[in-house]
Amino acid sequence: MSRPRMQKFICEEPEFKEFIATGAKSTYDTNLTIEEYEVIRLIDMEKMSQEECAVQMKVSRPTIQILYSSARRKIASFIVEGSRLVIGGGEYMFCTDTDSNCMYRNKMNKCHKEERERE
Secondary structure (H helix, E strand, O other): OOOOOOOEEEOOOOOOOEEEOOOOOOOOEEEEOHHHHHHHHHHHHOOOOHHHHHHHHOOOHHHHHHHHHHHHHHHHHHHHHOOEEEEOOOOEEEOOOOOOOOHHHHHHOOOHHHHHHHO
């Protein structure tokens, strides 16, 4: 019997959920889960380490490494092969505004969601 999958915590769903390569001849979709998107956002955009990302999403560092590797492979496939990238699905929960583990809130004294709402 396999272990139940752990819910990963994310700040919010992506604003843009579909990307199409101009001139793409490929007919298949590359599917990126919400958790993979969040890992890319935290590590590459927010400059978090894998350890910080794991604390933020409330999972182990090896889980983050697996998600990060999978996401990068999918994004590379989308860029090189020219298909449609669709972001959606997965097993996740939204972090709360009062979540003490929120690394972004702890560093900036505000939540990522609050900052985006002001823009």
